[in-house]
Amino acid sequence: MRDLRVQLSLLNHSVGMRAGLKDADLDCLDLISIHAPISPSALATRAGLHPATMTGILDRLESGGWIVRERDPDDRRAVLLRAVPERNRELFQLYAGMNALMDELSSDYDREQLELIAAFLQRATDAGAQAAEQLAATRPTETVPPKN
Numbered sequence: 001m002r003d004l005r006v007q008l009s010l011l012n013h014s015v016g017m018r019a020g021l022k023d024a025d026l027d028c029l030d031l032i033s034i035h036a037p038i039s040p041s042a043l044a045t046r047a048g049l050h051p052a053t054m055t056g057i058l059d060r061l062e063s064g065g066w067i068v069r070e071r072d073p074d075d076r077r078a079v080l081l082r083a084v085p086e087r088n089r090e091l092f093q094l095y096a097g098m099n100a101l102m103d104e105l106s107s108d109y110d111r112e113q114l115e116l117i118a119a120f121l122q123r124a125t126d127a128g129a130q131a132a133e134q135l136a137a138t139r140p141t142e143t144v145p146p147k148n
Contacts, residue, residue: 024057028058028061031047032067037072039078039081041054058081066083067082070082
């Protein structure tokens with residue numbers, strides 16, 4: 001899992017560089033694409049980022065044409081974020097090589113095996129989210145000092 005995480009991180013970094021996006025910007029854009037419409041504060045929570053940091057990321061994404069900020073129809077004082085589909089197609093093109101390789105890899109498995117793999121990956125994702133929530137709930141004074 002660590003090797004996979006590192007390889008996906010390297011791929012995402014390369015995609016982000018080609019698209020002119022910082023790693024955190026690409027992560028936030030992905031979260032916006034998945035959870036839109038989403039408020040900036042909800043995005044900050046999902047991304048584990050401070051709201052002030054989120055403002056800079058959103059400003060860069062908006063000025064790059066990656067997202068739009070819209071008024072919440074239920075609360076005119078609130079803002080909702082949406083990804084711009086036309087710009088996101090550019091990202092899909094950058095991931096085309098990985099998608100083709102994943103299609104090829106998946107063809108080696110039958111439906112039942114793919115369902116098992118998908119279930120495992122979902123459970124691993126849920127475990128990672130739970131671990132991140134637990135870590136975020138831990139006060140910084142409770143961190144373990146590095147060993148010499």
